[in-house]
Amino acid sequence: MAVTATVPATGRTAVTTRTGAVAVTALLVLLVAALAVVDITQGTAAVGAPEVWKALTGRAGPGDASVVVASRLPRAAAGLLVGTALGIAGAALQAVSRNVLAAPDTLAVNAGSYLALGLLTVTGVSLPLLASSGVAFAGALAAAAVVLSLSGLAAGTVRLVLAGSAVTLGLSSVTDALLLLFPERTNGLYQWNQGSIAQNGFDGVLQMTPVALAGLAGLLLMARRMDALALGDETARGLGVPVRGTRITVVVCASLLAAAAVTLAGPVGFVGLCAPALVRPLARRMRPFVRTRAALPVAGLTGAGLVLGADVLLRLLVSAQSAVAVPTGVVTSLLGALFLVGMAARVRDTGTAGTAERGRLVGRTTFLVTVAVLVAVLAGVMVAGVLLGDTKLLLGDVVNWAGGMAGQSVGFVLDTRVPRVLAALLAGGALALSGTLVQAVTRNPLAEPGILGVSGGGALGAVLFVTTAPMAGSWGIAGAAFAGAGVAAAVVFGLAARGGFGQNRLVLVGIGVQAAATALIGLLIVITDPFNATKALTWLSGSTYGRTLTDTLPVAGALAVGLVIAVFRRTELDLVSLDEDTPRLLGLRTAPARFGLLAVSVVLSATAVAAAGTIGFVGLVAPHAARALVGRRHTRVIPVAVMLGAVLVCVADLIGRTVIAPAQLGAGLMTAVIGTPYFLYLLVRTRR
Structure with a gap:
């Protein structure tokens, strides 16, 4: 049944709007063509516009012709294909979900493709590029299915992007683990993950073009049904549109487009989010762009312009040699992160932070028993952390080491292992206390330093300091991390406070800041030699490897002072976590x-x-587990949460360095495996 979502304008108005739409489309085509022309004149070789023209007309020398035909033209063609595919995929996902924040990035489509290709690389199986795109498509589709099934597709909600971001974190953690465990097989995969349109010949573009065209054809065939969905599910059903089948088909086609782009150039971030957003103002002024069949190609042109424009801008701002090392995806990710933060500040927040969740009443005896059990568990975890590892020790070895009577081998093991255990315990306690304070102040059950971008800002500050001062000490790194975290916190909490710390807005702004920090960290890793990718990934995965007792002093001091302040101000925490009026x-x-x-x-x-x-x-x-165990009073929540955090990180660190010994995985990767399902559970529960 033929269905449309809008009634076309009539008479002179229809002609005017149609003419305007054609003019805008023509201008976009000219803009993209101009960017492509500029792009092929840029590069490291001394091949400017005259040499490019000679190469195109067959009058250039072999060297110049090779540069243009084998490198620059394929790069521009890849930018066109990747931008077009991502722009169309984003527009389709936003249309079918009626959600302006839906995109291949925010629905974990790119992360699913990246993990699938990472698994393929680790197995050592060599597949043609076309077959690799099939693997990427399977990963993208699986990730999108998980996100959509967990978040739902209610109009106007931002839960879709929150679920997608959580799934992205979990999938990225698994991929990072593969990079650390198989550095030889995955060599270059991290750089590829930043999103680069550089090509060596036209083979990749020619193989991915039919895949992208297949996805586009499927979406165009579904265009009228998508127009009907824009009117609402009930209206669409009344018009005979199979709502569920249409959504599934559109997601499949969009995933196919995203998989083609990821296979060719890696994940080029946020193009699928920004391109449709730039087209929406046109649709409000020109009725032809309201129709999906017209909006999709325009979104594709806009996406192509974004990718090529980012590549051109990068090569204008930095030297040609530096531009080679900086992937185009880093630029688009930075721009997209800023765009996401701006959109989050304006999006209507359907989840308020008005009243904290209620907890059950717990007696004093239950609290004391819980504390006693946790103290015993914490002591057991500490002992296990010291004794277990690639070299197993006995308690007698620890006693001899403490008394200065241990042998050289035992002394070496304990000199490196004890600081690791202390770092894990202290970091876990500090993060748990930090989360407790943030959740109380914002009355937001989804608030957490990592999700809110504060940890990402701290990581960026630390990485920046280490790359500029490789011999930096622990206090210098701590200071740089504090500066980065402070800037991130000022942005996140400052923007969220304008909306009353709305539940969804706060987390969404934090995700944008985290994305920007991640892009900048990736940039630093890619372009610097002292801080190579393996070392950076080891540190960013939450590893305690190589820590000394001196490295634990800043966090120990911060945790001690933080505990004193939190306990002293426990009544204020109880009051501000209730509502806005009671404290006043x-x-x-x-x-x-x-x-x-x-x-x-x-x-x-x-x-x-x-x-x-x-x-x-x-x-x-x-903090959630602590409130479930001992109730909501912070005089009880604080010690229980700190001990739970210490146990969680210490256990994660212990598992990471013992399960696959002598190889090791960072504690952050293990906590992500645990935390991602829990975050999704909270997301589903708070939606009810």
């Missing part, structure tokens, strides 16, 4: 209280990052 009625100045507690949270998060790298979800899981 009791004479509490909420603004200074919030600022002070958030500052403590930032210090705790930054020092934890400096001590143990980036470890996510601990600040989310530990």
